[in-house]
Amino acid sequence: MLLTSIVQTSARIASTRSRTAKVDELTQTLLEAQRHGVVGLAASYLSGTLPQRRTGVGYRSLNDLPAPAETPSLTLREVDEAITTLAEQSGPGSATRRATLLGQLFGRATAAEAAYLSGLLTGEVRQGALDGLMLQAIARAAGVSEAQVRRAVTLAGFTVPVAEAALNSGAEGLAQIRLEVGRPLRPMLASSAADIPAAMAETGEVGLEYKIDGIRLQIHIQDGAVALFTRTLEDVTARMPEIVEAARGWQLCSAVVDAEAVVMQQGRPAPFQVTGSRTASQSDPELLRAHSPLHGYLFDLLHLNGQDLLERPAAERFAALATLAPADQLVPRIVTSQVERAQEFFDTAVADGFEGVVVKDLGATYASGRRGSGWVKVKPRHTLDLVVVAVEWGSGRRQGYLSNIHLAARDQDGFVMLGKTFKGMTDEMLAWQTARFLELETGRDGYVVQVRPEQVVEVAFDGLQTSRRYPAGLALRFARVLRYRQDKSAAEADTIDSVRRLAGR
Structure with missing residues (x-):
């Protein structure tokens, strides 16, 4: 062929x-x-x-x-x-x-x-x-x-x-295709909810656990041999010796465990960049371990001693997991049907430096590779009103539309770029912004259209991270468009000083 x-x-x-x-x-x-x-x-x-x-x-x-x-x-x-x-x-x-x-x-x-x-x-x-x-x-x-x-x-x-x-x-x-210890399977994914009441609207008693902003891991153990896989099914065993050592301390024959690895600093999770840099590095893992030790948080059990648990209710899997490893290796979790108690747990998680919580249906099976109502993540939503300073022509389904927008905050000398995004845009929004930004066009550089800094857009994002690419030294993480603010002028957009305060600078 x-x-x-x-x-x-x-x-x-x-x-x-x-x-x-x-x-x-x-x-x-x-x-x-x-x-x-x-x-x-x-x-x-x-x-x-x-x-x-x-x-x-x-x-x-x-x-x-x-x-x-x-x-x-x-x-x-x-x-x-x-x-x-x-x-x-x-x-x-x-x-x-x-x-x-x-x-x-x-x-x-x-x-x-x-x-x-x-x-x-x-x-x-x-x-x-x-x-x-x-x-x-x-x-x-x-x-x-x-x-x-x-x-x-x-x-x-x-x-x-x-x-x-x-x-x-x-x-x-x-x-004939079955779960095999040592061969990674697709991880279950979480859908999203705006807040705790929305996440618990259709459930009774649920499990809530801290959402760890680290590297998703699948830990496979067979007769003392340990293999670690990321959510993209990449084998990273050699890069995380402390996680391997912890797994070898469990008394079992075989297991497949869902977990998250994160660098902890003074009892709090380090920014994702720190963990991402540590786990992506090809340098000597023992030297990296001494400088940025990883901690593994276990949150689900898919196989134990020859028995597949994928079809078992979450409550059973969690109970079995609790007997597997020491408490400090388990993700913090509560079980409740009370929204007020769940909200308190969420607030504590955020105060402790974690990303939020995941609300889990205790009767749900493990739905590998899918998002559904079994797991629902809740995170604090940050928003900013920023100014579009350039736009890129789209490709594929967005061919012919101006798509990826360059986002900037106000500064005394003009505008400081914080990132780009093409997420959250409907077809109607793409058509509207193409016409709008062509009206504001001041020049082109290849597929990038420079525009007058007049259009304000409200974006949501998951956090701010250090960046060498942008002059302010900060970049938005997972930015997505909420709406264009026709009611605001560029002079009313958020300033770079307010962004720095949000980042704790």
Whole structure:
């Protein structure tokens, strides 16, 4: 099967907003891939991922590529073999060897294929083939239920083995996919609520626990061997020796535990940047441990001593977890049906420096990979009125619209940028702001449109973090648009001084 088939399917998916049409395209391409024996590769590439995950190829590596080929000739197997070889390069001279291999691969790619390969290698494929669409397409192509596919992906962690099992062996193949200690599964996710009363509106007695702003971990233990995986299913065992040591202290044969790792400083969680930097670093973990020790907070138990607990009620899983490890390794938790008591717990969590709380249905099973009413997170909402100083043209579904807005606070000398966002925008808002900012345009720099600093926008955000990118040394974390403030002038926007006070500066 030629790579061009994937590229053409991706282009057709990107060109339509119809979910049905996207699933149809994916289904037909998966069936074509089945005939050629490359279902897994097709599913992986159409999902915008690579089986190799890490390749050592970055943006700079793709700056000096040969001229594209005139006609398509690359097969999926050839691409996979080439990328596997790229990923295996290490040690002295690896950069040179990698450049040679890239040149050989891209020298056979057409312009469209080269653009797609670049997106795959950098994780920037944007086509609208989201996970849910792929699961629907696998189910349709294999003639099985979507529920069967979703269950299998939950337990396998990745779509590729599920696509292969479904299209090659049908429902029987999917049934063979089970939780395996040592193989990460997709973590359960939380939906959001504005406040405690909203989070508890449809429940009776619930569990509330501190929301830790750290690195989500899945801890797998089998006969003393410990493996740690992030929420993206990356193996980070070697980077967190203190978490591994703590897990080895539990008296058990096998377990899969859901947890959060965070750097603690003077009894309070460090800002996310500190934890993120520690866990992402490739430096000597023992030296990092001495400077920024990690603490693991356990909050769910998915498997224990040969028994899967995914289908057990949360109350049972929590009770089993409480017997597993010392109390200081368990996330702070209460059980209550009283909104007032829950609010007190929330206030205490925030005062202790934590991100908020998660409200959990005690009867809920573990819904891997999904957001639902079983877990509901509640965080304090911060908002600012900021000024838009530039906008970027969108891509994919937002092609033709001004999308990503540059946000700035007032300063004595003008405006100080604090970040960008394209989140929270409806289709109506995109159309309105495109017309509005073209009216305010003062110039262009590539895909960035500079505008007069007149339009005020109210944004919500999760916090502020240190930044070297922006002059104020601060950046918004997870900013999202709430509304445009036509009732406010730029002179009424929040100042950089008020932002610094919010950040404790």
